[in-house]
Amino acid sequence: MNLKTLRELKGVSRKELAEITGISFRSIQDYEQGHKDLSSAKADTIFKMSRALGCTMEDLISQVDLSALKPSELTDLLNDEGERSQVHKAVGPIVFNLNPADEHPYILMHRDRNVASLVMEPVSGALISVSEVYNKELLPLGTKGLDDRLKAWWQRRAVPITQGIMQKILERIEFVTPQAYLLKNLGLSMEDCYWVKPAQSDLTWRDVNLFQNDFDDYVGTLQFAGLDAIIDFRNFDVRFPSASTHGNMPKTWVIQGDGTRSLVKGSKNGNTQQLFNEVVASYIHRKQGKFDFVQYEFSAADYGHGQQLTVSSNAFTGESLEFIPAADIIREYRKPDVSPYDTFVNACAKNGLDKEQVR
Structure with missing residues (x-):
């Protein structure tokens, strides 16, 4: 019932919504009248409606009945992040009803070695199933034995939706989930040498890896530059390390003049405490002189809105040294x-x- 409530709040008729989204008038009518379950619709159907109505996918499929609210109350709720989170808590994980025609075969790779055959759904980026394991010893640590463990690993691998303004960035560049953005980037990471390759592709590790190939982390940069200038990244045949960069603080990767990869970390909501913590911890470890450590230093970054206080750290990983959480x-x-x-x-x-x- 939330579809009708949100559509009417937006002042859009069923016919207009059908024209905007390309979803048939009859389907919209069926979803609103309960003849079809919207939460079981394809991911791109829910996504198109949420974009057209200026809400999130969770708002549309939440079990919280929004129709009981007055228009002013509903507007306030949807504009208030704290209140909105209460609606999202009632939704739980979004599970899409996937059509077999939408499932694509991929191969989990470690460098150029085949690890496992996967079935992926490109719109949501979901790992649907593991068809075959080629090399058990090369499976990511903690995933041996159960398909669900590898699915959970894939979910954890994606950038957190809570990182900086990542949720807004993904909405603007039209990726339904962090996993969809991760899949677009072939699952590549600055932490290790795993990636996923379309089954019919002749791509090699040398073609795609982030340790050897140049990149401009445009999406990560938006964490600092804001959403003023957005282009259609879905059509870009490039890889962005921000798709698999973890943590809640705004982050982006840069390549220095000598080829060194560096992580730049900013503050969230004006709170710079974590930045100071990183630098102080580095100072303490340096004074102790006992262990190798990841060294952070203060830096200043200007992405078009004046200088911002940041910290930066050079990547310690590479093809011969991988990171295991x-x-x-x-x-x-x-x-x-x-x-x-x-x-x-x-x-x-x-x-x-x-x-x-x-x-």
Whole structure:
């Protein structure tokens, strides 16, 4: 019923909505009258309607009945991020009703080695199923044995929707989910050498990897520059590392003159405390002189709105050194009645690291 409520709030008729979205008048009528379940519609159907009505996909399929609200109350709710989150909590994960014709075969790769055959849905970016595992030893840590673990790994790999203004960026560049943006970028990351290749493609690791090939992280830059200038990134045959950069603070990647890849991190909502924390922690580690660490330094970036305080750090990963999150190590080795901390320490020791140094 929320479709009708939001459509009327926007002042759009069914006929006009059909013309704007390309969805048939009859389908819109069926969704509004309950003859069809909108939450089971294809991802792009929900996305087109949300774009036309100026709301989110969650607003349309929420189980919270918006029709009981007065127009003024509804407008206030949709404009208030805190109140809106209460609506979204009632939705839970969005699960799309996928048509087999929309499913595309991909291969999970580690550099140029085949790891597993995957079935992906390009609109939502969802990993639907794992058809075959070619090399169990090369599966990402913590994903062996269950398809659901690999699906969860794919979801975690995508940039968080909460990072800076990423949700607004994805809406503007017309990606339904972070996973759709990740799939467009072939799942590439600055953390490791995994990627996904369309099954019929002749692409190689050398063609696409972010460690050797130049890139301009246009999407990451929008975290700092704002949404003033948007172009259709969906038609770009380029890779953006921001599709798989984690954390909630605004971030972008730059390539220095000598080819060094550097991560630039900004502040969120004007809170610069984390930036100072990164630099202070780097200073303490440098004084201790005991361990390798990721060093952050203050920097100033100007993306068209004056200088902004940022911190930057050079990438420590590459083709010969990959990053494995501690959470993945714990997920792989965790046993009942063993704390996450002890699990991590024991796993590191099992794989050749000095136990006391890890502690």
